[in-house]
Amino acid sequence: MAAQAGVSITTAWKVANGRPDVSHDTRRKVQAALIDQGYRPPSKSPRFTRLVEFVVHEMETAWVLEIIKGVYREAATHRAAMVLSELGGAITPSDSWITDVVARQPLAVISAFAVPTEDQRRSLAVNGVPLVAIEPAAELTDQTPWVSTSNWNGGLAAARHLIGLGHRRIATITGPPDIMCSRARLDGYRAALDTAKVPVDAELIRHGDFLVSGGLREGRALLALADRPTAIFAANDHQAMGVYQAAREIGLRIPADLSVVGFDDLPMAGWLGPALTTVRQPLHDMGAAALGTALELAKGDPPPHNQIIFPSELVVRASTAPPPDRAEP
Structure with a gap:
């Protein structure tokens, strides 16, 4: 595999074990070789099983807070802690983000609105870190599971x-x-x-x-x-x-x-x-379902469907009424 990627065995070992001290281009080559050869990461050490990574484009809306509540609720039932990454309004995480995530080796990554690139998703897969997206801003062309509403x-x-x-x-x-x-x-x-x-x-x-x-x-x-x-x-x-x-x-x-x-x-x-x-x-339920799916993936159990669509529901309150009579007197 190291020969296929054109790198040393030491460099290949660093990529396979999530070490951060490898350039982005080299990491991408090694990951491609790992996937091509059917590499599967070893079981995680127990010290990595209580950390969930949550990445979102920005924290400016209450929508994000409601999603976080759902993810946190599900994480708490598994005695897991959350790491929160905010992208400052960007949809795509930076290369430094994926380097940091791989170094932390979380149990799973949940993205809300943000869309990790194909290379970043490949990095997570190679390192055995499942990703589940909530209401991704752009279409995911691979098999990444995602949660949305109707x-x-x-x-x-x-x-x-x-x-x-x-x-x-x-x-x-x-x-x-x-x-x-x-x-x-x-x-x-x-x-x-x-x-x-x-x-x-x-x-x-x-x-x-x-x-x-x-x-x-x-x-x-x-x-x-x-x-x-x-x-x-x-x-x-x-x-x-x-x-x-x-x-x-x-x-x-x-x-x-x-x-x-x-x-x-x-x-x-x-x-x-x-x-x-x-x-x-149902934002709380969407967040909880995303993490629940990720935890199943972490155990090696693929979800029956890549898409989970929750129903939406019209809630009628006091801000709507028949139109005013705008006829001229």
């Missing part, structure tokens, strides 16, 4: 609820267009409008950033339109909060003048004024 159904339910109330000028503020869950929620919204024969107005589709600031920015733009929407489906609760602020700035009442629907059902959703109608995804 985003398309959630977008469909949100738009159908507003259509059922009589709205026809229904806007949406989705997330970045290159994020999988953003596209799925937007597609569900489109499907509901198409089915109801409500024209899809491109002017009413805005791309946010899943932050309150993005909801405020895009909410202001939508409410400044000459023919403004009577309802807005924000693709997460943080952006719905931004829409609330945009409406307050120009004196619009929710839901008398504007209906708002969010997505997530974060704890704060029920405490907004008025309480937010939103699409619930």
Whole structure:
């Protein structure tokens, strides 16, 4: 194997044992040779069995905290500790991150929204560290297990609820267009409008950033339109909060003048004024399921499916109502 990779036996041993003092390119060559020859890492020492690595793109949203609670809850039942890595808003971890993780030799890695590269996933596999992704931002083309919610159904339910109330000028503020869950929620919204024969107005589709600031920015733009929407489906609760602020700035009442629907059902959703109608995804359960799957992999038991999709559920509260009568007197 060392000869196949063009390295010394000592260097090959360092890579196989997770030593950090090997360059990234050399590590990649050795790992490719290890995989090609069907290498399987030895059983972990007991001292490595109580550490779980959690990596996330950023800590700016309560969504992340709810996921962490689920992972932590499951880890605690196995008397495992957590190491938290935040990528400062980046989706892809750095090479230094994978070097540090391999050196720590955790029992498993859980990524939320963040997507380790193919090389990084290979590094984890070679070192016997299972990876499970939660709501990955980009599609995983290998067999990495991932956990999500029914985003398309959630977008469909949100738009159908507003259509059922009589709205026809229904806007949406989705997330970045290159994020999988953003596209799925937007597609569900489109499907509901198409089915109801409500024209899809491109002017009413805005791309946010899943932050309150993005909801405020895009909410202001939508409410400044000459023919403004009577309802807005924000693709997460943080952006719905931004829409609330945009409406307050120009004196619009929710839901008398504007209906708002969010997505997530974060704890704060029920405490907004008025309480937010939103699409619930079971974030605690998603986090726990991801770690549970990783622990099974660590024992050598592959999951029956690579994808675990939790159902989403529309939660109707006080932020939606029939559209106002906007006819001229």
